[in-house]
Amino acid sequence: MGVRLCDESGNLRRFVNIYVNEEDIRFRQGKETILSDGDEISIVPAIAGG
Amino acid sequence: MSRKSAVSDILKQKIKGLKCRECGKLYPPVALHVCEFCFGPLEVDYNYDEIRRHISRERIENGPKSLWRYADLLPVEGPPTVGLYAGFTPLIEAKNLGAELGLKKLYIKNDTVNHPTLSFKDRVVAIAITRAMELGFTAVACASTGNLANSVAAHAAEARLRCYVFIPGDLEAGKILGSLIYAPTIVAVEGNYDDVNRLCSEVAGEYDWAFVNINIRPYYAEGSKTLAFETAEQLGWKAPDHVVVPVASGSLLTKIWKGFNELKMLGLIDRVDMRVSGAQAEGCAPVASAFKEGRDFIRPVKPKTIAKSIAIGNPADGYYALKAVHESKGAFETATDEETVEGIKLLARTEGIFAETAGGVTIAVLKKLAQKGIISKEETVVAYVTGNGLKTQEAVINAVDEVVRIDPSLDSF
Ligand SMILES: Cc1ncc(COP(=O)(O)O)c(C=O)c1O
Numbered sequence: 502m503g504v505r506l507c508d509e510s511g512n513l514r515r516f517v518n519i520y521v522n523e524e525d526i527r528f529r530q531g532k533e534t535i536l537s538d539g540d541e542i543s544i545v546p547a548i549a550g551g
Numbered sequence: 552m553s554r555k556s557a558v559s560d561i562l563k564q565k566i567k568g569l570k571c572r573e574c575g576k577l578y579p580p581v582a583l584h585v586c587e588f589c590f591g592p593l594e595v596d597y598n599y600d601e602i603r604r605h606i607s608r609e610r611i612e613n614g615p616k617s618l619w620r621y622a623d624l625l626p627v628e629g630p631p632t633v634g635l636y637a638g639f640t641p642l643i644e645a646k647n648l649g650a651e652l653g654l655k656k657l658y659i660k661n662d663t664v665n666h667p668t669l670s671f672k673d674r675v676v677a678i679a680i681t682r683a684m685e686l687g688f689t690a691v692a693c694a695s696t697g698n699l700a701n702s703v704a705a706h707a708a709e710a711r712l713r714c715y716v717f718i719p720g721d722l723e724a725g726k727i728l729g730s731l732i733y734a735p736t737i738v739a740v741e742g743n744y745d746d747v748n749r750l751c752s753e754v755a756g757e758y759d760w761a762f763v764n765i766n767i768r769p770y771y772a773e774g775s776k777t778l779a780f781e782t783a784e785q786l787g788w789k790a791p792d793h794v795v796v797p798v799a800s801g802s803l804l805t806k807i808w809k810g811f812n813e814l815k816m817l818g819l820i821d822r823v824d825m826r827v828s829g830a831q832a833e834g835c836a837p838v839a840s841a842f843k844e845g846r847d848f849i850r851p852v853k854p855k856t857i858a859k860s861i862a863i864g865n866p867a868d869g870y871y872a873l874k875a876v877h878e879s880k881g882a883f884e885t886a887t888d889e890e891t892v893e894g895i896k897l898l899a900r901t902e903g904i905f906a907e908t909a910g911g912v913t914i915a916v917l918k919k920l921a922q923k924g925i926i927s928k929e930e931t932v933v934a935y936v937t938g939n940g941l942k943t944q945e946a947v948i949n950a951v952d953e954v955v956r957i958d959p960s961l962d963s964f
């Protein structure tokens with residue numbers, strides 16, 4: 502899973518969105534976001550407009 | 552025009568498959584949108600050698616008066632099954648607006664009158680649903696800021712497909728009614744478009760539906776190229792010097808840029824010396840702010856704007872839209888809510904065109920670019936006005952004069 506989500510330098514790939522309890526981690530602490538027990542995580546590819 | 556004769560001889564071999572835009576991995580041309588290896592978006596991979604052998608200006612000019620005249624460059628295998636009349640909207644020489652803005656050769660591409668639901672989404676949906684039917688789907692769906700929902704619902708009715716549309720809970724009345732009338736299942740989600748999107752990408756994994764902007768996205772997005780094709784043809788097979796395009800997910804802008812370049816690659820126009828500028832609402836400008844701050848990544852925002860149709864805080868194609876603007880040496884500008892309303896009124900007052908909020912943003916940004924000298928006087932400029940004002944009446948209802956009420960007598964006049 503790691504290689505799919507992150508590039509060679511360990512950064513999250515451009516088109517991956519990660520949500521913790523339905524909040525984009527970029528509105529929290531990004532990769533450093535601290536998880537607690539029971540947190541629900543979803544990994545969602547970017548989708549087009551509407 | 553009968554269904555079968557709409558496009559006489561569509562190339563069978565024009566689609567090779569799908570290709571990851573990031574890592575180049577190849578996939579068959581099915582309902583798939585993300586690279587399973589790197590999460591990059593998939594794009595249609597055309598057999599340009601084959602297309603080049605057939606395509607010509609004459610062949611296009613002899614085609615139907617709809618976007619299907621460009622079928623050679625659209626990702627469907629057979630003749631269209633829905634949306635036969637989409638596209639081929641007027642390119643209007645905007646002399647009055649041009650005079651006010653000090654632009655000598657200004658044109659408006661008027662997609663407020665697209666058939667059947669009065670926005671550019673009728674283009675992408677004509678392609679998406681035709682392709683979805685080729686792939687055997689019997690149900691279609693979308694996540695939408697309003698216009699896409701209207702178009703998917705209308706085309707699903709025409710094609711007799713089951714239809715599910717997901718919208719944010721706070722859309723304008725006209726946008727909601729404009730979907731409800733076609734009797735799809737409408738789900739209003741408590742949240743913004745980005746919440747709707749996230750939910751839908753999870754729903755899409757569970758149901759065997761053609762989500763036009765999720766699993767059908769590679770085909771859907773190609774429909775926006777027809778705005779470039781038509782503009783070039785309507786200008787006498789030339790690219791303009793500058794185009795101004797509204798940006799939400801960034802797909803439209805990216806594909807307009809691709810469309811002009813495709814015409815050049817195939818020798819249908821001589822050159823593309825064109826700058827592409829993007830228009831966003833100030834209250835939702837993740838791509839414009841990346842441009843202004845010189846970032847190459849998009850930081851998502853929480854939208855707060857009256858321009859709800861373009862209120863996408865986490866734009867999937869933002870990165871590519873940014874890249875297209877850089878490549879073409881264009882710019883980004885934003886419009887406040889007040890400027891958006893003024894933009895709508897300005898276009899209506901000068902050209903007699905009633906645009907929705909996205910059009911207001913585009914006109915406001917056009918004005919700023921002209922004032923700043925980023926667009927110069929002599930340039931041939933095309934502004935893309937992509938949706939109809941009757942759908943977003945709330946935006947201007949308090950910004951127009953009242954009617955003069957009188958008794959039916961000459962005395963009272
Ligand atoms: C009227 C209108 N214009 C422009 C856009 C922007 O398109 P995109 O999401 O492809 O950037 C949309 C919808 O998203 C729209 O409804």
Ligand SMILES: [Zn+2]
Binds near residue numbers: 571
């Ligand atoms: Zn890939």
